[in-house]
Amino acid sequence: MGREFMNIFDEWAESYNDAVQGRNLEYQDVFKDYESILNSVASKASGLTVEFGVGTGNLFEQLIDHHLDVIGIEPNEKMRAIAKARFPKERIWDGDFLIFPELGQVDSITSSYAFHHLTDDEKFEAFQIYYDLLSDQGQIIFADTIFEDDLSYQQTIQDAEQKGYLKLAADLKREYYTTIPKMKSIAEKAGFNVSFQKLNDFVWLMNAKKQ
Template sequence: MYIKEVAKKLETSTRTIRYYEEKGLITPAKEENNQYRFFNDEDLIRLSTILSLREVGLPVEAIHSLLKDKDMRVDDYLNVQRGVLYEQWLELKDMIQTLDLMTERAGKGDSVTNDLFGLAKQLKTLKAMRKNWQDKWNFDSQAHDYDQSIKMHGYKFNVHQDYETALNKVVDTIQLNSGDLFLDIGIGTGNLGSRFIESGAKVIGVDQSEEMLAVCKEKHPEIETRKGHFLALPVMNMQVDAIVSSYALHHLTDDEKLLALEEMDRVLKRHGEICIADLMFLNEEHRQHIMQSFREEGNVEAIGAIEDEYYADRSQLVDWLEKHDYTVETHQFNSILSMIYARKHVENER
């Protein structure tokens, strides 16, 4: 298909298409005899994705980063578009909620000026958290060796001690029925989410790493993989029956963890369940005690590993869940690994 035909089909201009080519976003083939651009089906899908992302306000540089792989498949393009649209939608939701609060308080007189400033600052912080999370650990590079690395033993500090025990405990705790919608956040290569396939539930795996999702899909074709992250889940409100996460939440700061719980709460149905198995301390006192023990042992490997990430304060997570009407149970596997199980209340149950 030639450029004029493409422009007509996608309701854009030939000038716009040439601009995206100049920016390196598309590279259509050119006929040898006349150098006319010729677009195949993959080119059309890629160009359609670019136009869609521009329509929702993404700058060209950001799109270039998202579509850096020129060999992306159709489902990859759709995953990118969906993830971006969800982030845009959540940002709008946050803005509307803030405007509602501002409107309510503005009606009370000039004395609420500081309140309005505080709400605006809070919205700015929230937008930054959703947008600015970065994978400083480069999980794409770990994807193909991940399953082997978690089976290694003999380290002076083994973060995967009791790994299988923890995953089995999560499986035994969550009760699913056939047809339920099940969400695994930070699914990685699918080691936890895949264990729920036999229940007859529809399993959705969310991860920010495209390579992790690719490995997961190769291992477990039954799992629907979606690119996304804790702070902007690519799922509509009140859609899922159960949420699990293992060895992923500790990549968020404390403030980000609380926003992640808000996102889980948003997508969870009434009576829904959340189960998190992760690296965490019981509370700040417990953290200080464990760290002091490692210092006395001279275990710099353990200290370095913990300080490189954001092991949770379990008491803070439990407190948030209980304040938001969840019944909470906990289980401790070892000094740095715990499980939190929370079941959502319904108003008329109380």
């Protein structure tokens, strides 16, 4: 459920904000138009909103700036401490995409750069949980690295290796990146209508609404 990547999250805690601001060459394309990507998520959210994978709090900040009532869920202690230091009065709790404190009914479920830490089976389990968690007009708004098909996924790994971006290539091989057709099938089987919008060469905005 993503917690097997805790050591990676520990490493990212200190360097994540540098990466998203373009200071890590390997990840510049991954985080291209980062602020716009976060705004794309926040601008679609409404009502009581939960963010899974708060990380260091960048999307969380935009959700607050959009005047949303927001609850944050973050499994990594180091990242959660950074976010709580930024927002000491806000609710930022220990939990992950599948196991989290009681929330009651929510209107929007959001995340950025995190859902790929779940296997496809876990993604389906998560969507089943979220269907019951969401209000009747509720929606899921995720910005995450997804690929158009398996060939595109493999080509991206090869391109990273050819550029000498070995850490990026290792991330792409190790984590559970999926494809648009697979993610569409997962969402629809769980009872959602889903759409995708490409935001950069790596990241797509996924908007899933209850049928």
